[in-house]
Amino acid sequence: MRLCCCIIALLLMACARGKSTGPMVFDDGAVPVVSIEDPPPDTADLRAVRWHLLFAIESHALGQIQQAQESLDAAIGILADLDEHDALVDTTQAMRLGLEIEQAYLSLLPHLEHLPPDSHLPLLLEGLSKEKIETLPADAEPLVLIHRLSRRCDMPIDANDRVVASLHFFQTRGRKTFAIWLQRAGRYRTLITDILQREGMPSDLFYLAVIESGLNPRAYSRSRAVGLWQFMAHTGHMMGLKRTHWIDERRDPIKATEAAARYLKDLFAEFGDWRLALAAYNAGPGRVRRTIARSGTNDYWQLDLPRETKNYVPLFMAAAIIAKDPQLFGFKLQAEEPPFAYEAVELPKDWQYVDLKAAAQLLGIERQMLHDLNPELRQDITPPGSRPPYVLRVPPGKGQILLNQYASLPVSPGAAVHQYQVQRGDTISGIAQTFGVSTRVIAAANSLRNPNFIRPRQILYIPISAAPRAKQGRASKSGEMYTVQSGDTLWELARRFAVSVADLQAWNGLETARIKPGQQLTVTNEQTQMYTVVSGDTLHSIARKFGLAPSAIARQNNIGLSETLLAGTTLQIPR
Template sequence: MPRLVPVVILAVLFIGCSEKPLQRRAEQPSASFYTITPPAPLLYASTSSVPFFTGGQDTVEVPLTDTLSAASMPDTTITEEEKSLILLLETAREHYLQAMQAAAEGDSTASAVEFEEAIKHLNEASYYDDVESNADFNDLTRSVLEDYEKYIATIDSLGPQSSIFALREKINLEIEKVDITNIQIPASLLPKTDVPLTINEYSKRAIAFFMGKGRVHMENWIHRSGKYFPMMSRIFQEEGLPPELMLLSLPESGLNPTARSWAKAVGLWQFMKATGALYGLRSTYWYDERRDFEKATRAAARHMKDLYADLGDWHLVFVAYNAGPGWVRRAIRRTGSTDFWEMRHRLPRETRNYVPQYIAVALIFLRPEAFGFENVQKADSLAYEYVTVDDCVDLELLAECAGTDLATIRDLNPELTQWCTPPNYPGYQLRVPAGASLSFAENYARIPEEKKLDFATHTVRKGETVGAIAKRYGLQTAVIFEVNRMSRKTRLKVGSTLIIPVQSKSVAAIVEVQRKREQEERERALKRREQQRTLAAKSPARTRPQAAAYEPSGRVKLTYKVKKGETIGHIAEWFRVRASNIRNWNDIPYGRHIYAGQTLKIYVPEERAEEFRKIASMDFTQKQQMVRSSGKRSAAAPAERRDRTNWLQHSVKRGESLEKIAAKYDVAIADIRTWNKLKSSRINAGQTLEIYSAANGNGAAEREEAAATAKVRAGNDPTIVTHVVKKGETLGKIASKYSVTIADVRKWNKLNGSRIVVGQKLKIIRQRT
């Protein structure tokens, strides 16, 4: 029985300008409404199936008839958002497979390129609504990153296409092995700077790395500096900070405004979402201001200014910027010193190398001729003007209005993450090439009727949810919330009206356009795979099947027959392997389900093969009971070594990292990994971690602080000094002056934070000299 389709009302908004010559149109109301008939049935080219996404558990296929009406599709039909996400995951998996195959064949260049492509697609998927709770996304991301890290450790150097984060991993692995025999830095070579450029074995190793294996990356950074540094220098001076601090962006992001780290930090200055929000950087489905090169640079300058007011030392500011202020305070407490080089061994591995990296890139950048970089050409500086856009407008049409191309508009506005300017953002400041603002205004005023954006209005009916409405129109729930300015706690009222953005003249049209685009992408992916298989068949070096790279040494193959109701997730859990590996071993793309009776290859540790054969023979209930029992034993195992009362469980929250959790409980990252048998630092929201809590409460942290205080008070005749705070002084400077720690000064004066005011009297306890 055909379902009744409610009438959709469309609100017309501008979308841009493209017809040439443009015709001036009559004044129109800001929003005109008209009624359209229900969309026509969507015609599909074949009866093939499309993947149905089930929120990370597994996937099944929904067969499509030749004439399946958009109105008659059941609520369980896959949305455009879900299809797009599946396509991104499958494309990432294809690149991951090629990366592993190339690595197995010793092709380091191809492998690095394919790993980076896989990460690029996963980064794109990371902007999808609630993707952090998607098991497929999390499993594939963890697999790609862990295997890339392992691969980086096996190769000699990284190519220029490698990301800053891969390079950072390589530096951390290689830095201690670098030969510095021939690195001589005379004092006369050192420029006068506000940030001390200390020359020692650590900074020499970093210099040697960038002169050798890291040279191509340093050359790229010097080239890109021409584009961004004039803007950065101006902002740092406006904020009253040394312009040289802009050099920190080199090791931070490699001057890539869209860079996204493996820990989900974003932009030129690698802000985490929470830290960025503290400095006014907003992040939505439509835009991410952490990618805005001006706003992010100003936020970074203000963040560093705040850190310097607290710590009073630029090296410590860099440590805090990289790892958080908590690490600085703990290192000071543990070492009794405010000198970075004294506390270096108490910091995470990456942070230990962070200050030496800054010193190396600063020296090379400021004295390029001395290090053999004198002939590197710098890019042209950014030249742009701002124009105001009040409507949600397609970026391609805005580019035409500005007399340029889409790539230029995206390059000047990297904060825009979608195809248009954000809706409900009147007065959006868009950058256009310098000299284009006047012609842009003229063209924008002549937008033709056929270039308007349709907005549908939807009347909420009884029982409807935002999720159901979003699925109906093929949108993310985040879009519905954003466009209608609703919080996620908003309860829908029957009869209320929601605005639904539609990029073309009707819902059917935009779905059809999206379907064709995705079909073309699938065809390209299939063609690419066929080409690769053809090459494999012809080339002696590529005679193995694609999955050969996934036959790991030390493991044996088991054959497992799938039973009714089982999913890839279940099987991965039972055999303690990654779900992505099961897909790769058996060439199962995302969007394809497994079925009862299907035979799967599973690779298990050779010494445990018999154990897993017994597991394979169990029924579903027995296997699930085994998992539950194993989980309980696993969680309790670390506690068996010590009194159970000293242990607690931490549930990982969205956006948390091991660094943050370690800082919270004042423990080492390595310990958390050991206690929880983690192979890397990758964790997921909802994951439970065991934490040994002896370092909390009146434990190790307080004992170390007391020890630091006792160190100062040691001797038969301590001296109590009253210090009056002078203009420009910070706790860091005062602590350094008296050779005590910031923690001591806080403790002696019962200070909760680091804020002090001119004229304030502080008690300092020190040894008599």
């Protein structure tokens, strides 16, 4: 086994060394080839995922099991973070990397005495498949315990050899994992069971969320299922969960639980048996239907389902049984996490969005607390221009503080969102200047961990400031007019005429960034005139030509005094 891993690692390393790693800024969504001889990439992207995967493969080949496990955890963590913030450039490549990480983890599994605390479901099910299934007499202690504790369950629990094997798994290799789940249960138990009961569903379906995600709303699988209930994108959409650049409701504990309750209700209505309904939740209803038709029986325990699904239902039953009396199964009594508590604040209609960093500072809390209460938010701001107004969760007792004081903060209240495709040579500061917003707004709207790292063709979402319709400084009829042509955009015109998007909106009374062919726009302020730079011009020579100080022109155009001017550039010259 080790020899095989060494060969694989060497082949991958050879491929990696065959090409240059290139600079950190690259031009397409493909994952650059990396070598584990390079230092870890300092950016969280698919290149970093590949590096950690290769490092894990080599560490495994060298017998460094813990190091391999840590690298795989780092790789899947980066993938999850990229997906959470809508930052995946190449989703096909991301899924391929996710599958490779899972396969690497499965090959590592035989060498792990205990599974990691946040183990993903496929690892648990694969670990369970290694359990020895023994035929036990009817009066065997584990079977007696199952019979006794199942009376406290409102879901069918079967006392058989496969459920006993699942109990043993949680008491041995899965012990640390289950102990973490028991701690987290306090945070979501009441929230989830209240929703299940309201939908007329068994409360013990709570333990389905336990095994699906370990009660981690940010749980992410290699197939890109996310959230407490591990909804795939298409299933979430089918159940009414929205997914945009700004939010992913599959991660919201309340909305996802409501959707899961409806979905499970539909599955139970179709199959009439909770074992089959749970199998369909895992494998898909189509596969369960076909298996029943092929087998001629609807007895779950007799169906020839995929190994993962065969282990799924007994794992659920074991989790429900242990949770009824953890100490009986050797788990120490430990404090649970406090319940998921919050105050819901409907944002005022004239607040186009809330910057989470600014709000957290105002409320005297860490920004992460707002993300934990609102895990559906994918960026560092609430969805701009949300209608109906967005409802933000804040810690109890903080709602009125937010409503009373946030509007007085110097935070730009965006009026519209523009999608901008990064061009070669762009910088965040240059883009911010063009749109008349701060670099902080762009970074927050796109969750940029490193604002200096953007790539050509990357899409940035830019909340454009709602510039007031100022009476002073607005262009008069003497200002230069421009007729919009087909294909023009407001940001392109702003760049062409050396003004900001906010200026164009204010001068022309535009509520949004939408313009249409034939529309007449004022593109200069009455206090300025336009000048097109010609070859040989400098800021000082232009200033002499108009009898102005160079600093006045530099200030008007937000450029440095020593900046090189390119021929064809349009400058605003103060009158």
